[in-house]
Amino acid sequence: MLAGMPPATFSEQLYFQAPLWPDNLFGHLIATAVPGVEEWRNGVYRRSLRLPRGVGIASLRPFPDHVACTLELSDSRDSASALDLCRFLLDLDADPLAVDAALSADPLLAPLVSAAPGRRVPRTVDGAEFAIRAVLGQQVSTKAARTHAARLVAAFGTPVGDLYLFPLSFDPAALAMPESRRRTMAALLDALESGLDLSPGADRAVAREWLSSLPGFGPWTVESILMRSLGDPDAFLPTDLGIRLAAEALGLPSTPAALVRRSEAWRPWRAYAVQHLWATGDHEVNRIPA
Template identity: 45%
Template sequence: MELDFERCYRAVDSRDQRFDGWFYTGVTSTGIYCRPSCPASTPKRQNVRFFPSSAAAQRAGLRACRRCRPDASPGSPQWDVRADVVGRAMRLIADGVVDRDGVPGLAARLGYTERHLHRMLRAELGAGPLALARAQRAQTARTLIETTELGLAEVAFAAGFGSVRQFNDTVREVYGASPSQLRTARRAAVGGAGTVTLRLAYRPPLHAAALLDFFARRTLPGVDEVRDGTYRRGLRLPHGTGEAALTPAAGYVAATLRLTDLRDLAPAVARCRRLFDLDADPVAVDQTLGADPALAPAVAAEPGVRVPRAADGFEMAVRAIATQQVSLTSARTTLTHLLASIPPPSPVDHEVSEGFGDQTSRQLHDQRGEDGGGGLRGFVGAEEVLRVADAGFRMPVGRRETIRAVARAVADGRLDLDPGGDREETARQLTAIPGIGPWTAGYLAMRALGDPDVFLATDLAVRRGADALGLPDNPKTLDAYASRWRPWRSYAVIRLWRAA
């Protein structure tokens, strides 16, 4: 990725927070790298290098600044919205695919050879998949060191390191301090065994009320809830289950995560960031939408409206299909009955993972029982839905069979509804399933896959919102009008829903 020196240097000189996560500033005279908004004195031009990723800065021998903590900056909005291989790879790495399946597993998910994938990532990000995963591993380790009482050896393996020595060497190299020194100097609160409390950074503004209102209208008993300004939900994670409590605050979202297996910290954080669309660039979105006189008053009144995303692609598919041609209230009743027909899994079945942390996992289970955790569970998986009898659906036969067809495709690995999936291929596969049309495929592209440029012209609420704003409500005319909102039409959909 080409980084214009003058533009980057001006952003650093003005300490512009909008550029945090877009690039990283390396200072050769001090041997550290920072986020653009670092409050330290602006370095001299001859001592500055700019990097497209923290991993690239680390490969150049620089350590993370202890003042601005660049490893905790918002994620790059470029990789968040791009649908190409590099964007998909970044989302999969953030979800921990390299830690679980290695580079071969990542390459297989993307459909490229390891060599070609490495070449593409090096060209765009200045670092290969192992270096990118290593940078994330180091950040996960730091979070665990500062927010839990786990022993450092347990932290090492929970963060994904292959050995304690590798863990110690990486932490010293990235942060310029040993793990024990980081723990001594920690500033975050400790929430108890199995509980991690951290701050999820975002680029302001963030219209938190719009997010909480959206989720509140769609909560399902036992899965998620909105209460006292906090969104809580259960999570299905690669190594077990978890719960997340997300509370928007000024400049960050406070996240409390309860995990049955701490190896799931990075995937849990990635899902939480997706849910609240925290890697978006709201200034760029609002500038485009606000240029339209019809939307300008709404943008000025409510800056920073995000697209509420999904923690689980299959969950979003079931929700979307159940909502076809019925109200949200009816869909919630149907989905509540479906979930009630599936018994919850035994926590211990998920907590004890082969070859890692049996004792620690049981301790986490004991702690969750003591502190009242475990009240929410993640949405059911595809295999569980396939075992539900006809009576468990309480919906028209066609809709029931559509859900089953999606479940079979996901369970067989033929359909990828995660953010790392190929958007065009996923849309093609979805629309080939009887009962799924352009609206459902578009809705999933927007909320599950994170496509920023989806417009649902036939959606009744979108048309009502358009009418409320004095826009044409005929789907064909409205779709043509919406072209002026590219590439942020998904955000326009949310604003039209709010107008309705």
């Protein structure tokens, strides 16, 4: 049962333009999954969905030529919206040939692209949810961020079948984090309540300006939200430690300002360059669990 209603269940094959490199795509979703909201079980990634008319659960399994998608919906009229969210989450409408060709023009990136063609940018099904999670994850490890998020879900989440919706409204005072971070969260929640739109179709310039005006929102947090919530293919994270280490190892400039200058040649696909650079590190986000 979903939210007290008999669910409508159906399956669909989500096709994409090949190639698609699934390791970092599903690996990222699995490694950062919030317990209670998302799970990886028997080769299937599952998560709750907040939809126009109700709620749902999406189950996604990667195959070489498609992603198998099963949806459980409280209202069958949400089927098209749910499928769109799943496609956005997995960046399935990307043109990997165009992206790979552009990035391969840089001789230092070309070997990375050749080794893993068709990398996608892992995204989100709920922009506001991701922004809240980004604040929870500021200056802490991936494991700690998941722990903070899981506690928030346990306290304020809404049941959806055997999962929960991630809460978008709560008292920041309840968070076990520094007071400065609670102020940052309060500012974000106020902005969302006041109309900050972080959906895929939102105006990216407006969102970037609004986010940048919030206390505690530096370039890393802002660009991460633009990348994953709004699907900006050119979002870039030159201050990220993993990016800087990867750049230095490859012989790219490692200082943020110099790396930004070098990255001009990667436009408008710098978010994909970020995925390739992150993948040079040995981190669980880069692989699907056995």
